[in-house]
Each structure stands twice: as C-alpha cells, then as structure tokens.
Amino acid sequence: MNTYRLFLLLCIASFVGFSQETPASYTLNEAITYALENNYSAINAERDIIDAQKQKWETIASGLPQINADISYQNQLKQPVSLIPAEFFGGQPGEFEPVIFSQPQTAIATATLRQQIFDGSYIVGVQATKAFLSYSQNNKEKTEQEVRIAVVEAYGNVLLARESVAILESNLLALSKNLSETQRYFENGLAEEESVEQLQITYSVVENQLRNATRFLKITLQMLNLSMGLPIDMQTQLSENLDDLTRANVDPEITESPFNIENNVDFKLITNLNEQRYFELKLAKSKALPSLNAFVNYGTTAFSGSFTFLNGDQQWFDSSILGFDLSIPIFSSLRRSASTQRAKIALEKAKTQLTETQERIRLQLEKAKSDYLLAIEQYATTQENLNLAERIEQKNQIKYREGIASSFELRQAQTQLYTAQQEYLQSMVDVINTKTELEVIANNQ
Numbered sequence: 001m002n003t004y005r006l007f008l009l010l011c012i013a014s015f016v017g018f019s020q021e022t023p024a025s026y027t028l029n030e031a032i033t034y035a036l037e038n039n040y041s042a043i044n045a046e047r048d049i050i051d052a053q054k055q056k057w058e059t060i061a062s063g064l065p066q067i068n069a070d071i072s073y074q075n076q077l078k079q080p081v082s083l084i085p086a087e088f089f090g091g092q093p094g095e096f097e098p099v100i101f102s103q104p105q106t107a108i109a110t111a112t113l114r115q116q117i118f119d120g121s122y123i124v125g126v127q128a129t130k131a132f133l134s135y136s137q138n139n140k141e142k143t144e145q146e147v148r149i150a151v152v153e154a155y156g157n158v159l160l161a162r163e164s165v166a167i168l169e170s171n172l173l174a175l176s177k178n179l180s181e182t183q184r185y186f187e188n189g190l191a192e193e194e195s196v197e198q199l200q201i202t203y204s205v206v207e208n209q210l211r212n213a214t215r216f217l218k219i220t221l222q223m224l225n226l227s228m229g230l231p232i233d234m235q236t237q238l239s240e241n242l243d244d245l246t247r248a249n250v251d252p253e254i255t256e257s258p259f260n261i262e263n264n265v266d267f268k269l270i271t272n273l274n275e276q277r278y279f280e281l282k283l284a285k286s287k288a289l290p291s292l293n294a295f296v297n298y299g300t301t302a303f304s305g306s307f308t309f310l311n312g313d314q315q316w317f318d319s320s321i322l323g324f325d326l327s328i329p330i331f332s333s334l335r336r337s338a339s340t341q342r343a344k345i346a347l348e349k350a351k352t353q354l355t356e357t358q359e360r361i362r363l364q365l366e367k368a369k370s371d372y373l374l375a376i377e378q379y380a381t382t383q384e385n386l387n388l389a390e391r392i393e394q395k396n397q398i399k400y401r402e403g404i405a406s407s408f409e410l411r412q413a414q415t416q417l418y419t420a421q422q423e424y425l426q427s428m429v430d431v432i433n434t435k436t437e438l439e440v441i442a443n444n445q
Contacts, residue, residue, distance in 0.1 A: 025237035028155050028245060031228055035151045036144055038229030045143040052136035056129035063122045066114045073309075074106045103303035110299035117294055117324075120286030128279040135272040142265045145440045147227065152436045154224035156429040159242040161217035167421050168210040175203045175414075178397075182407070195407035202411050206418070246428035249435045250376055254444075255369040261361055263443040270350075270357040277350040281343040287336055290328040297321050361441065368438040375430040382424040389413075389420035 026034065036042055079100050086095035116122060179199045186196050222232040230236060261267050300316045308314050329336065396413035399405035 023235040023237045025239045026228075027239050028152065030239075031155055031224070032148055032151050035147050035228040039147045039150075039227060040229055041143050042140075042147050043229070045140040049133070049136045049140055052129075052133045056133055059122075059125045059129045063116045063119070063126070067111065068114075069111045070109070072106075072108045075307075076102075076104045076106075079104055103305050105304045105307060105309075107302045107304075107309040108299060109301075110297055112295060112297035114293060114295045117292040118289075119291040119293075120289035121283055121291075124279055124283045124286050128276070128283075131272060131275040131279060135269070135276070138265055138268040138272060142269065145265060145443075149436055149440060150227040151224070153433055154220065154227045155238065156242070156245075156432045157220040158217070158224050158238055159240070159245065160425050160429050161213060161220045162238075163242050163425050164213045164422070165210065165217055167425075168206060168213055171414075171418060171421075172203070172206050172210055175199065175206055178410075179203055181401075192407075198407035198411045202414055209418075242425065242428050246379065246431050249432050250379070251435070252373060252376055254435070254438065255373060257442065257444065259365060259442055261358060264361050264441060265443060266357060266361055270354050274347070274350045274354055277343070277347040281340070281347050284336070284340040284343040287339070288329055290326060292327075293325045295321075295323055295325070365438075365441050368434065368441050372431075372434040372438050375427065375434040379424075379427040379431050382420065382427040386417075386420045386424045389417040393417040 079102070081098045081100055083096035084099045085091075085093075086097045087093050089097055091097060179196070182195050182199055186193055221236060225232045225234050225236055228236075298318070298320045300318045302309050302314055302316045304314065393413040393416070396405050396410045400407065400410045
C-alpha cells in the first residue's frame with residue numbers, strides 16, 4: 001500500500017513539474033493584457049497612484065487635530081546658583097548669599113493638542129491634491145499605452161523573425177539543391193566553374209542571414225518577455241501568425257473615425273500641468289493671508305533630589321495652557337510679490353504649452369493616419385512584388401537549367417526574390433505597428 005502511494009505521489013509530482021515547464025501561449029491581445037498587469041513600468045505606475053492617494057490624505061491630515069506628547073528628564077550634575085542679598089538672611093548689607101532654588105532632578109510630561117483654524121496654503125494644498133491624483137491616473141494611462149506599443153512591436157518582431165527563419169531555411173534548402181546540381185554539371189563538363197561560384201556566393205550570404213535571423217529570433221523573444229514582465233529566458237509561445245494578424249489589422253475605415261482630443265492622454269497630461277500651475281499661483285497668493293492656529297496642552301512636573309519619579313508617593317504638579325497663534329504677513333521686501341509674478345509667468349507658459357500640444361496632437365494624428373494608409377498600400381504592393389519576384393525566379397531557374405540564362409542572371413533573380421520576401425514581411429509588421437500608433441493617439445483601442 002505504501003509503495004502504491006509513493007508511486008502515485010511521484011506521478012503527480014512529475015505531472016505538476018511538466019505542467020510548470022510547459023511554455024505559455026499568447027495571442028497579441030492576451031500578451032497585452034498580461035503586460036498591463038505584470039510589466040515593470042505598469043506595476044510602478046499603479047504604485048504611483050497609491051502613493052498619490054496617500055499623499056492626498058497626508059495633505060488633508062495636516063489640517064486636522066494633531067496631538068503630541070513630550071517627556072523630558074533632567075539631572076543637573078552641577079546645579080545653577082543664584083546670589084541673594086545677605087541681609088535677607090540677617091547678613092550684612094552689600095553682601096550676597098549663594099542659594100540653590102530647585103531640586104537637582106526634574107521630570108516633565110506634556111501633551112499638546114493643536115488645531116489649524118485658518119491657513120490659505122492648506123486650502124490650496126487640499127485642492128491641488130485632486131489635480132495630482134488625476135495626474136497620477138493619467139500618467140498610468142500613458143504608461144499603459146507605452147506598454148501596449150512595446151508589446152505590439154515586440155510581438156510583431158518575434159513573428160517577423162520566425163517567418164524570416166522559415167523563409168531563409170526554405171531558400172537555403174533550394175540553393176543547396178541548385179548548388180549540388182550545378183556542381184555535378186560542372187564535374188561532367190556541362191557547366192562553367194563560375195556558375196558554381198555564383199551559387200556558392202549566394203549560398204554563403206543566405207547561410208549567414210539564417211544564422212543571424214536565428215539569433216535575432218531569440219533576442220526578440222527575450223524583448224517580448226521583458227515587455228510583458230516575464231523572465232527573459234522563458235520559452236514563451238505565440239499563438240498567432242503574422243499573415244492572419246496583419247489581415248485582422250487592415251481597416252482603413254478607422255482613419256475616418258471622429259477624433260476627440262480630450263481623450264488623448266498627452267492632452268490630459270498637459271491639462272494637469274495647467275491645473276498644477278494654477279494652484280501654484282493660488283498658493284503664492286495665499287501666503288499673503290494670515291494664519292490662525294489654536295492649541296491646548298496639559299502637563300505635569302515633578303522634582304526630586306534622587307530618581308524617585310516612578311514611586312507612587314512622588315508628588316507631581318499639574319499645569320495647562322490654552323492659546324491661539326495668529327501670524328499676519330506684513331512686509332516681505334516684495335519677495336511675495338516676486339513669487340506671485342513668477343507663478344503667473346509659469347501659468348502663462350503652461351497655457352502656451354497647452355496650445356502647442358493641441359496642435360502637435362492634431363499633426364501626430366494626421367501623420368499616423370498617413371503612415372497607416374501607406375503601410376496598407378505597401379502591404380498590397382509588396383505582396384504583388386513578391387508574387388512577381390517568385391515567378392521571375394522560377395523562370396530563371398528553368399532558363400538556367402536549359403542553359404538560356406547565366407548563373408549571374410539567376411543570382412540576380414534570387415537576390416531580388418529574397419529582398420521581396422523581407423520587404424513583404426516588414427510591410428506586415430508595419431501595418432500592425434502603425435495601426436497601434438493611430439489607436440493610441442486617438443485613444444480608441
């Protein structure tokens with residue numbers, strides 16, 4: 001029975017270990033969703049919001065009742081001496097008698113309650129916390145957009161590298177057959193040595209490209225893992241292929257969608273900056289207002305010739321004070337005026353930045369639309385060019401075998417085909433990336 005249980009536990013452990021080692025597979029949207037929760041920058045952006053919420057309460061709490069307690073203990077190793085006219089004690093006039101007025105050891109315990117009644121800077125500070133919290137939320141949205149762009153680019157690069165490796169492997173296999181056939185023709189005196197050399201040059205170039213593409217595939221996977229918040233060496237799987245993903249992103253009608261600039265995160269952030277500058281101006285003005293605070297304290301003091309403060313029969317003397325502090329700014333040698341003027345200048349600069357940002361966003365939108373439409377057109381063009389390059393290469397293959405075309409002409413056709421293949425792959429990635437950029441600017445993803 002024990003042997004059976006041990007065998008069962010080993011099987012379960014093996015299954016769990018296998019499950020943990022199985023790489024996860026992600027669609028592009030799944031990768032984005034995962035990254036928005038686990039990307040390092042996204043995590044810190046969420047923490048910034050929590051920090052802003054704590055800072056808001058920190059500002060509010062500064063104007064609420066504050067209670068502080070103080071305990072002090074003093075042991076006068078050398079007690080101060082005061083001189084009293086000796087005639088008080090029956091001495092001669094003009095003479096003085098040294099007198100010590102207190103016990104050498106003193107203990108004091110005090111509790112103080114303070115309440116802010118009016119402070120203009122506090123009111124402005126509380127109002128400004130709402131703007132700061134809004135900024136943190138918008139900054140998180142900006143970070144999420146950057147994470148989205150990074151994941152889309154990384155995901156597309158992995159697909160591009162994967163397709164490149166597959167195409168280069170196919171090209172190298174075809175070249176290997178051509179080279180073997182030409183080598184046999186040359187050995188039998190049916191082909192020139194130059195034909196073999198031309199094919200060897202092409203073979204070496206493609207072989208190097210394949211090695212580089214294989215290395216690049218590993219790097220792009222690591223970049224994708226990093227953007228998603230995964231360990232870079234994790235064997236992440238992609239469940240979408242480049243062709244299907246590209247076709248799903250061909251949607252030229254989105255360029256005609258209505259645009260509301262208030263949805264753009266850069267506009268939100270520059271609006272936050274204007275709010276911040278506005279409150280800074282109010283803060284500078286508030287410093288010319290008086291501030292009023294109230295306080296009440298209660299304390300007790302004990303005196304002793306030795307440390308007897310913890311004894312039950314130690315005598316303590318109570319005291320209490322109620323008071324108000326009123327501070328009225330009167331004259332600052334125009335320092336407050338200069339501070340207010342600087343705050344006004346900063347607000348005017350922020351307004352100018354707002355206008356500039358509005359125009360720049362509109363320009364970015366038009367450029368993003370143009371880039372996206374161009375990417376779609378390039379995708380269609382490169383697809384046609386690839387079909388043409390494949391037919392040209394096949395024709396030159398036939399002509400070369402029949403001795404009509406030279407090895408140089410065949411190499412030119414092959415090079416043209418390889419270039420068309422890479423341009424076609426890149427055009428697909430460009431469609432995906434430019435659509436993402438357009439969606440981010442319009443904030444309608």
